[in-house]
Amino acid sequence: MSFFKNIFSKEKKETLDKGLEKTKSSFFSKLSKAVAGKAKVDDDVLDNLEEVLVSSDVGVETTLKIIDRIEERVSRDKYLGTDELNQILREEIAGLLSETNTGDETDFTIPVNSKPYVLMVVGVNGVGKTTTIGKLASQFKKKGLKVILGAADTFRAAAIDQLQVWADRTDVPIVRQEMGSDPASVAFDTVQSGVNHGADVIIIDTAGRLHNKVNLMNELTKIKRVMQKVVPDAPHDVLLVLDGSTGQNAFEQAKQFTKATEVTSLAVTKLDGTAKGGVVIGISDQFQIPVKYIGVGEGIDDLQVFNKHEFVDSFFK
Ligand SMILES: Nc1nc2c(ncn2[C@@H]2O[C@H](COP(=O)(O)OP(=O)(O)OP(=O)(O)O)[C@@H](O)[C@H]2O)c(=O)[nH]1
Numbered sequence: 001m002s003f004f005k006n007i008f009s010k011e012k013k014e015t016l017d018k019g020l021e022k023t024k025s026s027f028f029s030k031l032s033k034a035v036a037g038k039a040k041v042d043d044d045v046l047d048n049l050e051e052v053l054v055s056s057d058v059g060v061e062t063t064l065k066i067i068d069r070i071e072e073r074v075s076r077d078k079y080l081g082t083d084e085l086n087q088i089l090r091e092e093i094a095g096l097l098s099e100t101n102t103g104d105e106t107d108f109t110i111p112v113n114s115k116p117y118v119l120m121v122v123g124v125n126g127v128g129k130t131t132t133i134g135k136l137a138s139q140f141k142k143k144g145l146k147v148i149l150g151a152a153d154t155f156r157a158a159a160i161d162q163l164q165v166w167a168d169r170t171d172v173p174i175v176r177q178e179m180g181s182d183p184a185s186v187a188f189d190t191v192q193s194g195v196n197h198g199a200d201v202i203i204i205d206t207a208g209r210l211h212n213k214v215n216l217m218n219e220l221t222k223i224k225r226v227m228q229k230v231v232p233d234a235p236h237d238v239l240l241v242l243d244g245s246t247g248q249n250a251f252e253q254a255k256q257f258t259k260a261t262e263v264t265s266l267a268v269t270k271l272d273g274t275a276k277g278g279v280v281i282g283i284s285d286q287f288q289i290p291v292k293y294i295g296v297g298e299g300i301d302d303l304q305v306f307n308k309h310e311f312v313d314s315f316f317k
């Protein structure tokens with residue numbers, strides 16, 4: 001039974017369960033091979049378990065922490081049966097994640113004291129930035145918040161059109177200019193328009209690919225600076241989107257991006273259709289920056305607020 005059943009809605013759980021299906025079936029089939037023929041958790045089982053966790057994209061550092069915890073239990077209890085391993089893993093992963101004070105949110109909310117709330121979405125090309133923005137616009141709107149979108153990815157014409165599609169779908173206004181125009185200028189116009197129209201949430205889409213990385217980082221800095229001319233403490237959130245289906249690559253991107261520019265939260269997308277969902281466990285353990293959202297499908301309702309308890313609950317159901 002879910003220990004989280006009070007606030008974890010049935011629909012949300014079903015979507016999450018379904019989104020994690022591939023990750024889970026791959027993980028648990030590896031896990032059962034890892035303990036095959038073993039009644040007791042011994043060194044061999046621990047070695048195999050380490051391999052299972054690493055190959056499930058949990059990441060080496062987080063895997064070692066989990067193994068340490070289990071080793072400690074093995075030395076405490078005289079006999080740990082492999083049939084208990086599932087439950088033990090669940091407890092230890094939950095315990096590990098509970099050491100960070102992030103991943104406790106359950107609902108799409110924004111701080112009440114920053115209106116308009118300016119959210120800038122960054123990440124390399126193809127990770128799901130525009131889709132995530134569309135899904136967020138829909139969720140915020142459902143909460144009765146006034147949303148406006150800014151198409152500051154002016155690098156490709158299709159990028160602007162894609163955001164337009166989401167604006168139409170969610171019936172939310174969009175500020176756009178021609179392809180090739182200055183992204184900072186689009187961001188400025190969007191924030192200005194948001195202020196003029198009393199928007200609660202302003203979401204800025206940005207390019208994932210420019211001629212080179214330095215250009216990209218300079219551009220993000222410029223966008224921030226220009227927005228601050230209208231709203232001095234903008235952006236309130238810089239959301240880095242990571243493609244979870246790339247596994248360890250998502251880790252690397254998070255490392256590089258957070259080094260090059262200020263990032264305040266993370267979204268991990270495409271957890272459906274991949275066996276690499278374990279990456280969320282590693283990312284939420286290892287980065288100081290909270291995982292705020294997870295993408296579990298292409299549909300408008302397939303974005304969830306990341307909650308570590310719900311995640312572990314769904315993973316080890
Ligand atoms: N299955 C699945 N697909 C997703 C998810 N999020 C995004 N996608 C898909 O990933 C593809 C790329 O998404 P975009 O939102 O265009 O990515 P982007 O980061 O804006 O890409 P660029 O604008 O090229 O930088 C699209 O086909 C989306 O439908 C998700 O959670 N699950």
Ligand SMILES: [Mg+2]
Nearest residue numbers: 129130153159
């Ligand atoms: Mg895009």
